[in-house]
Amino acid sequence: MPSVFRTTKEGLWYDLPMDGRIEAGTLSAVAASLLGDDGSVRIHVISAGAGRNSVFVRESRGGPELTIHVTGEAGNILGGDGYVGVERTCPRVM
Secondary structure: OOOOEEEEOOEEEEOOOOOEEEEEOOEEEEEEEEOOOOOEEEEEEEEOOOEEEEEEEEOOOOOOOOOOOOOOOOOEEEEEOOEEEEEEEEOOOO
């Protein structure tokens, strides 16, 4: 089964609209697909390293417009190359 997530130096990438999980170093995230119910996917970032963090979601070709809702403090909205993303700065935990 392919992973729905991948990581790069730019951030976390969500490539497939399916359920999935990633655990990589300080990063932990889970995706729950509700496409059959209401057309949405919920991505919960459980933990991430301190500093600037980004999550990118692949836009579907010919599908509805992709909208990202962020709980809490919103960050910069990023886009390009078939992805929409959000960037936030996580505080350093002491």
